[in-house]
Amino acid sequence: MSASGIVVAGLRKRYGTTLALDGMSFTVRPGAVTGLVGPNGAGKSTTMRVILGLDAVDEGAALVAGKPYRSLKRPLSHVGSLLDAAALHPGRSGRDHLLWLAHSQSLAARRVDQVLAQVGLTSAARRKAGGYSLGMRQRLGLAAALLGDPPTIMLDEPFNGMDPDGMIWMRGFLRSLAAQGRAVLVSSHLMSEVQDTADHLVVVGRGRAIADAGVAELIAAASKNRVTLRTTAGTHAMRVLAQAGVTVAAAGRDTITVSGLPAGRIATLLGQSAVPFSEVSAHRATLEDVYLELTREAVEFRAATPAEVSQ
Numbered sequence: 001m002s003a004s005g006i007v008v009a010g011l012r013k014r015y016g017t018t019l020a021l022d023g024m025s026f027t028v029r030p031g032a033v034t035g036l037v038g039p040n041g042a043g044k045s046t047t048m049r050v051i052l053g054l055d056a057v058d059e060g061a062a063l064v065a066g067k068p069y070r071s072l073k074r075p076l077s078h079v080g081s082l083l084d085a086a087a088l089h090p091g092r093s094g095r096d097h098l099l100w101l102a103h104s105q106s107l108a109a110r111r112v113d114q115v116l117a118q119v120g121l122t123s124a125a126r127r128k129a130g131g132y133s134l135g136m137r138q139r140l141g142l143a144a145a146l147l148g149d150p151p152t153i154m155l156d157e158p159f160n161g162m163d164p165d166g167m168i169w170m171r172g173f174l175r176s177l178a179a180q181g182r183a184v185l186v187s188s189h190l191m192s193e194v195q196d197t198a199d200h201l202v203v204v205g206r207g208r209a210i211a212d213a214g215v216a217e218l219i220a221a222a223s224k225n226r227v228t229l230r231t232t233a234g235t236h237a238m239r240v241l242a243q244a245g246v247t248v249a250a251a252g253r254d255t256i257t258v259s260g261l262p263a264g265r266i267a268t269l270l271g272q273s274a275v276p277f278s279e280v281s282a283h284r285a286t287l288e289d290v291y292l293e294l295t296r297e298a299v300e301f302r303a304a305t306p307a308e309v310s311q
């Protein structure tokens with residue numbers, strides 16, 4: 001494998017009156033899965049098209065293995081991508097689709113059967129791709145991305161149309177690509193899809209990265225000093241805690257969220273004032289919380305929350 005990784009620096013792109021990219025910058029490192037997540041219209045697909053040289057930018061640059069995509073010799077050996085799983089000739093078999101791609105890039109035909117096996121499509125390989133389910137098309141697209149054994153892989157919404165088994169398979173597969181040392185970039189508009197897969201997250205909103213950090217780091221930052229208190233004496237508890245100068249908010253029936261004091265100190269205060277409680281626990285934010293907080297301001301179209309969509 002050649003050098004891997006993607007560097008995106010200060011991309012700006014306008015479509016008419018729409019500012020699709022507004023200073024998009026991030027890095028995709030080898031040996032890790034980087035999730036590119038954000039609401040619909042945030043600029044994920046545009047960024048990927050720019051990385052592949054399919055769209056020109058007004059400002060900024062995107063480099064793959066240190067070079068603009070268009071100056072790469074044998075690009076499929078540097079970066080494999082899946083942008084649109086529906087972009088197939090429906091009358092051609094999955095295998096013929098890959099053979100045609102391999103031929104166009106002077107890649108050995110035997111790679112076709114190898115990648116078909118890797119993505120679990122061997123038995124369907126000679127069927128017309130037009131009859132494939134979306135999940136099978138995603139697998140075929142992934143096979144195409146792997147043809148040149150590239151050190152960098154970039155997939156736009158690879159979980160779309162996958163059934164639960166397919167999603168588990170895809171997660172494991174992406175992790176194994178990263179474990180082989182490849183740089184893997186995966187986009188999604190659902191945090192739940194990438195939370196068990198990504199090591200690193202670039203959260204995007206309105207054309208720019210609004211967070212760029214390790215998954216553990218993002219969760220720690222969002223969990224900061226928040227404690228969940230369960231009590232049937234809510235009013236009494238809130239009065240005692242407010243006197244201690246902490247911020248309290250009713251979070252649900254019998255549940256209060258407290259910020260500003262560690263859990264142990266809160267338990268002591270409540271005990272001293274004889275306030276009954278059944279639980280005092282440090283809050284651990286989920287990635288979904290992180291995402292909702294970060295993208296609240298950046299949502300362009302809000303028909304349903306990501307949590308609602310994923311139900």
Ligand SMILES: Nc1ncnc2c1ncn2[C@@H]1O[C@H](COP(=O)(O)OP(=O)(O)OP(=O)(O)O)[C@@H](O)[C@H]1O
Pocket residue numbers: 015018019020038039040041042043044045046047189
């Ligand atoms: N070819 C185009 N012509 C006009 N506007 C476009 C074009 N492509 C993208 N846009 C606009 O640019 C913005 C970013 O779109 P993009 O498809 O990159 O977002 P996304 O994050 O991939 O969203 P989604 O999750 O819906 O795919 C949106 O406002 C979109 O409407």
